[in-house]
Amino acid sequence: MHYIGIDLAWTYTNESGICVIADNGEIIYCESKVFSDEMIADIVAEHAQEGAIVGIDAPLIVNNETGSRYCDGAIMREKIHGKNLSVFTCSKSFMLNHFGVVRGEEVVKAIRKRMPAFALTGDLSSEKHVIIETFPTGITLGLFPDAFPVKYKVKHKVAFETTKAEMGRMVSLLQRLGDFDPPVHNIDDCFHYSSGIQAMSKKEFKNFEDKLDAFLCAYATYWLANHNGKVFGDDRDGFILIPVIDEQEVRDNNRSERIKVYNKLIRDKIPQIIEDGGKKAIIEKVSGTEYLNLLNAKLGEELREYLDSQRLEELADIVEVVYAILDYKGVSRREFEWIRKQKVEEKGAFRDKLLLKEVSDS
Incomplete structure (x- = not known):
């Protein structure tokens, strides 16, 4: 039995992610690229000979011409772990007008044409080959309620560095799955929090995100094969099926406090302060370009905190990070101050409060 996740692009020009987990808990395939429906069907068929559950992040049944599907409204009305979910509501006319196709329906047709044994159903109890609709945000809330929300999707009004930090947090959460029932054993082979995330371009980040979302869909099917989930619709x-874990299972060794994941650079005395407060801090010493990338991310974090609060303490934090970057680059405070003064001599400072509005040729 294999468990297949598909983060489906809604058009044929964008990349989709596909991930396959074997019944021993090993990730055996994880890729993101532009797939045709037939390519997706071929990959599913290759891994579904002994049975498979396929979880697809896309609307798979869209019968309503206008308005929204019942399952979309049902999941937004339900509180999961005390929190509400937001989903993309869709209709056939909307999908056709904006995307030219209801691609989820087309992929299901392609898979069933290749392997007619597949059933599109929210009932996993009787079929050996099943296709379900699921989605990463719902999976994240269902599996990691203590950490939700994790905002790792690129948004126009959110700084890319912030989104990268959230992706790092998401990848750290995936490490928990090694202790889940059922466990995944080789998460680090595909998803590892490192300076690599901080160094990604937006295109590389999107490729990584597609694979991660496909993995979440694959793990959801793996979990649902062993536990009862929640079915909406x-x-x-149309239906949506997500895993919803017992919240007690996300506690650390059944203790009452919950694990809070940070994955960010901290000041030197913070671990001792945490320990003095009766908690345990898990730390890792970093170096090289990973350290520099984390410093750069920290600089962005401190700048945003200052812009939000306008507090002098946040300016002091910015300066401390700048000093750390100078130390990394081997630049003394005196040399840096000389560079600053040179720029003042050449271009001035900001004392005159000048606003440049426009520049013309004459």
Whole structure:
């Protein structure tokens, strides 16, 4: 039995992610690129000979011409671990007008044409080959309620460095799955928090995100094969199925306090302060370009905190990070001050409060 996740692009020009988990808990395939429906069907068929559950992040049944599907409204009305989910509501006319196709329906057709044994159903109890609709945000809330929300999707109004930090937090959460029931054993082979995330371009980041979302869909099917999840809607007019873990299982060794994941650079005395407060800090010493990338991310974090609060303490934090960057680059405070003064002599400072509005040729 294999468990297949598909983060499906809604058009044929964008990349989709596909991930496959074997029944021994090993990730055996994880890729993101532009796939045709037939390519997706071929990959599914290759891994589904002994049975498979396929979880797809896309609307798979869209019968309503306008408005929204019942399952979309049902999941938004439900509180999961005390929190509400937001989902993309869709209709057939909307999908056709904006994307030219309801691609989820087309992929299901392609898979079933290749392997007619597949059933599109929210009932996993009787079929050996099943396709379900699921989605990463719901999976994240269902599996990691203590950490939700994790905002690792690129947004126009959110700094890219902030989104990268959230992706690092998401990758750290995936490490927990090694202790889940069922466990995944080789997460680090595909998803490892390192300076690599901080160094990614937006294109590289999107590729990584597609693979991660596909993995979440694959793990959701793996979990649902072993536990009962929550089904919203029905097989006729559309359904969404997500795993919802017992919240007690996310506690650290059944203690009452929860694990809070940070994955950010901290001041030298913070671990001792945490320990003095009766908690345990898990730390890792970094170096090289990873350290520099984390410093750069920290600089962005401190700048945003100052812009939000306008507090002098945040300016002091910015200066401390700048000093750390100078130390890394081997630049003394005196040399840096000389560079600053040279720029003042050449271009001035900001004492005159001048606003440049425009520049013309004459």
